[in-house]
Amino acid sequence: MSVKIAASDRQLLRTQMRLRGAACCRQRAINRVKNGTGNQHPGDRRKNQYSRHDMAHERCEQCGNPTPPWDAIHCGSGEGSYELLCTSCFNARIAESTGFTDFENVRLDPIRMIDCEGEAHQFHFQLRLLGDRIALDAFELRGELRTGYRFQLIDEADDDVFVLLGRLVERMRRALSVRHIDFRERRIIDSTVRGRIEWDESQAGYLPLAVVDGKEVSWDDLGQMLMSMEGWQFRLDIADPSEEL
Template sequence: MTEQTCVRCGARTPPYDTVNAASSEGTYRLLCSRCFNEEMAQWADIIGFEHPQFTPVRLLDADGDSHEFHFRSLLLGDQISLEAFELAGNDESEGFRFQILDESQSDPFDLLGKLVQKMMRALSMKHLHEDGSGLQVAGTMARGRIEWDGDEDSRLPCVVIDGKRVEWNDFGAMLMSFEGWQFRLELLDPSDEA
């Protein structure tokens, strides 16, 4: 993973810990999350904001497989976002990803505790299973997230279910075992409980 340089402090930072921040002149600058948060705190008149940093944690999923999660916090005016994500090589459309939002003055360790609880609930469930014909929907519900399929010429998404990237056509094939059934599609903000 190629590190990038923050234009404000000069720190070499992994891409997952950077923000392309817009300026008032309409240009974009690459900032590390710490510099982004410092600028947001100044912009929002938040005094004494401290950029929280957390070491990665490993959690087990329902199959007993280990997943390492990294964290990033972003100050968004009057709210703070705490994100947890797996690093899946250079492909951001794989792996588990979680987010929680709260007031900007919230205790970061309380947020971390809430986020880890959310992660453990999600990791305890399996929405896919594999049989002789490949991945299938386990039961009658699948939870996941929508991602870009990475093809510049395509207008199709892919989905990530149980931390696994599933191409749109493959997901459609999985749904064919439910031909004739009804469905309900509900889209949720990444910070909501799925």
């Protein structure tokens, strides 16, 4: 068995630097209980996150507008406290703190794309300013929460947002043109599977949940599919969310 881990220490350090460049702001689920969640078990937080898809919106603590979970950012201060901000207010705060006054806070409309099997996917976008970088995320929603396919590009903060959008859409088209799993026959179609590692609330963090072709696949189900290839070799590549596999 040959295992290749592409997410090196250097990649992890780069990711940490991006987070610090964002003034220690981290994307978190909006339905955290405000009092005492710091001591709440991660499994309980994840269970709460996915058990209420039609929850009421909380309000941005800066502008006061109702903010859906997918558009909310918990922004940390040096004192260990957090504020819930909408993306627009988050970007304005980062722009002010970094002196990047030319940043244009663009709101992108959702787009609809068709995959290789004729299934439609509606993608929403979030643009975040991370110091001297910008991150553009595309994702599907189930209710008010992110699910299914997700894509991300990170580039220089002064780059044209619409050029970045065009590059991201091309990446999305490439991903939607490939199917890795036959979900009817519960088998891997070819010899390659690409996906995303997520939290499995039923396993309380002991086993991951894979998202392949925009669909959730339990670790047990993925293992059963792999058993048809018993004796074969494999290579495991893990990459940053902004990279293309």
